[in-house]
Amino acid sequence: MVLEEKKVFMHKGMKIVGIFTKPEELPPWPTVIMLHAYSSNKNDNGKIFPPLAKALAKKGYASFRFDFRYSKPPWNAPNESDGYLSDMRISEWIDDALFIAEQFASKDYIDYTRLGFIGISLGGFVGLYAAALSEAISYVVAASAPIEPYTPFIRLGFREENDGSMVLKDLGLRLSREAVEELKSYSIFNVIRKLRDKKVFLVYGERDTITPPEGGIKMCLVLGENCELKIIDNANHRFATLEHVLVNTIVQWIYENI
Secondary structure (H helix, E strand, O other): OOEEEEEEEEEOOEEEEEEEEEOOOOOOEEEEEEEOOOOOOOOHHHOOHHHHHHHHHHOOOEEEEEOOOOOEOOOOOOOOOOOEHHHOOHHHHHHHHHHHHHHHHOOOOEEEEEEEEEEEOHHHHHHHHHHHHOOOOOEEEEEOOOOOOHHHHHHHOOEEOOOOOEEEOOOOEEEOHHHHHHHHHOOHHHOHHHHOOOEEEEEEEOOOOOOOOHHHHHHHHHHHHHEEEEEEOOOOOOOOOOHHHHHHHHHHHHHHHO
16 A cells, blocks of 8 residues: 655745655665656646656655745645745755755665656756755656756747746746846756766657757766666657656666666
């Protein structure tokens, strides 16, 4: 039986809320920390993270999926951590990932030698970047991850305003000037050499026009033998209608490699 419990952490005076999924096996458990996409949340409408958590638990892996701080969108959504999406900074999301990794690495019920990240889209970039900076993380799985976080926002339809902010008017989403400047300054190639001693699994949709698979090819060329790339046929950026294929692909890789 798969057991789930809500966990709440305080970080920089703000609440981080997530769901910890435990397998039936006795601890310590190998554990994955799940990092959601921009304008998403820990449960992503039940399409990827919840079934992924249950599938991993059946294989003996624990997981923690949480809402980043500064992730509440302007519409009604189940994001429980403090802070609104309009105030997000990619540096704060990376900091959240590092903080959560440190919290779990110190728990006696966690196999700290097998602690890793799974991230989707912007969460995939955050996972890769944070893994490069973390001694606690030994592997990272990134799906639809960009090599730099600014261009995907343009491809999604965001447009820069005169004040330096960016907006996606159809959904009422806005990035502040400071957030945009941060996005422009980050690239996985700033830290990629620090990932060479970690296992990296990159997954892309064949038809992804937001973060094309070519970015993953470039990363694996630099990372070498510890990097593995999988391109899922007919899948788009969100793996729409093929979420189960993504889940099965990730579970299989983790089971065989971690």
